[in-house]
Amino acid sequence: NAGVTQTPKFQVLKTGQSMTLQCAQDMNHEYMSWYRQDPGMGLRLIHYSVGAGITDQGEVPNGYNVSRSTTEDFPLRLLSAAPSQTSVYFCASSYSAGTNQPQHFGDGTRLSIL
Amino acid sequence: GEDVEQSLFLSVREGDSSVINCTYTDSSSTYLYWYKQEPGAGLQLLTYIFSNMDMKQDQRLTVLLNKKDKHLSLRIADTQTGDSAIYFCAVALWGGNNRKLIWGLGTSLAVNP
Numbered sequence: 690n691a692g693v694t695q696t697p698k699f700q701v702l703k704t705g706q707s708m709t710l711q712c713a714q715d716m717n718h719e720y721m722s723w724y725r726q727d728p729g730m731g732l733r734l735i736h737y738s739v740g741a742g743i744t745d746q747g748e749v750p751n752g753y754n755v756s757r758s759t760t761e762d763f764p765l766r767l768l769s770a771a772p773s774q775t776s777v778y779f780c781a782s783s784y785s786a787g788t789n790q791p792q793h794f795g796d797g798t799r800l801s802i803l
Numbered sequence: 804g805e806d807v808e809q810s811l812f813l814s815v816r817e818g819d820s821s822v823i824n825c826t827y828t829d830s831s832s833t834y835l836y837w838y839k840q841e842p843g844a845g846l847q848l849l850t851y852i853f854s855n856m857d858m859k860q861d862q863r864l865t866v867l868l869n870k871k872d873k874h875l876s877l878r879i880a881d882t883q884t885g886d887s888a889i890y891f892c893a894v895a896l897w898g899g900n901n902r903k904l905i906w907g908l909g910t911s912l913a914v915n916p
Contacts, residue, residue, distance in 0.1 A: 693845075720902075731908040732846075732891070739901070779845055786902045788833040788895035789853070794845035 691715050695780050695795035702770045702802050710765040710798050712780030720783045720790070721763040722747070723755065725776040726797075732779070738763055739786050770802045805829045807894050809907040816915050821882045823910045825875040825892030835868065836893040837877045840909070846891060849877070879912075887914045 696711045714721065722737035724747075734747030738757040752774060754766040763782075767774060778798045783790040806828045815821045827835075832854050838846040852859045852866045852875075859866045865878040879886055892907040 729908070732906045734904075737901075745901075781846075788897055788902050790902075791836060791848045791851055792846075792904070793848070794838075796843075796845045 693780055693782055693793050693795035695778075695798050697798060698796065699799045700801070702767075702800065704770060704772060704802060706770050708767055708770065710767075710778055710780075710800070712763045712765065712795060713761050714763075714780075714782040714793070715761065716782065716784075716793065717760060718782035718784050718793070719760070720786045720792075721757065722781050722792070723753070723763070723765045724779045724781065725749065725774075726779060727776050735765065735778075767800075772802045774800065775802045776800060805894075805896065805903075805905045807892055807905045807907040809890075809892055809910045811908065812911050812913070814913045814915060815882050817882060817884060819882055821879040821886065821912055821914075823877045823879075823890050823892075823912065825877075825907055827873050827875070827892075827894045827905065829894065829896055829905065830870075830873065831896055832894045833897060834895040835866075835875050836895065836904075837864075837866065838891040838893065840889045840891065842888075849890075882912075882914050884914045884916060887912055 693714045719740045723735040724732045736755040738744045780795045781792040783792045836851040837849040863880045867876045889909040891909045894905045896903045
């Protein structure tokens with residue numbers, strides 16, 4: 690049982706480049722989300738999805754796009770990378786969006802924008 | 804507004820108990836979570852407590868909740884070097900049509916041999 694799998698683990702981009710961070714879960718979870726983790730800022734929600742075909746913005750959505758075509762996958766796209774997007778990105782999933790549903794996290798993608 | 808606060812650092816000796824504290828502002832919290840993050844890894848769920856409970860025990864972990872003071876604590880008994888990590892408190896609210904998780908900034912626990 691792999692849980693939540695994120696790829697790549699590390700990535701270096703140049704300013705202006707685009708890329709997609711992949712996230713897949715094998716637990717048949719309806720809810721998936723993307724966070725970024727920055728020193729002194731904690732975890733901030735970027736985008737989330739409550740099911741296939743349904744996505745919504747979190748607290749820091751600018752510069753990022755998401756889609757959810759299947760239950761398993763929830764990719765995060767950086768449209769035109771900026772140095773301010775240097776961060777560690779975590780994908781998380783839970784059975785549903787209920788408050789009693791703990792989230793399961795992937796191991797993260799460490800992204801540097803030069 | 805909604806806020807969760809934790810002290811940033813805690814240092815204990817191996818074998819001692821560790822107590823990590825968390826305070827929150829929103830009284831409409833439903834579930835409160837503790838996560839552990841080891842270096843270079845994702846967040847791992849440790850335990851969670853429903854807001855109408857005062858205490859939950861799970862092996863070496865004890866969670867205490869004082870809802871009146873909006874104070875949550877995580878006690879780790881017989882702390883080991885493998886417990887060195889960052890511990891995050893998160894408070895779940897029902898925000899209209901969706902869950903909202905409010906995260907603390909994390910407490911870095913250092914366990915000294």
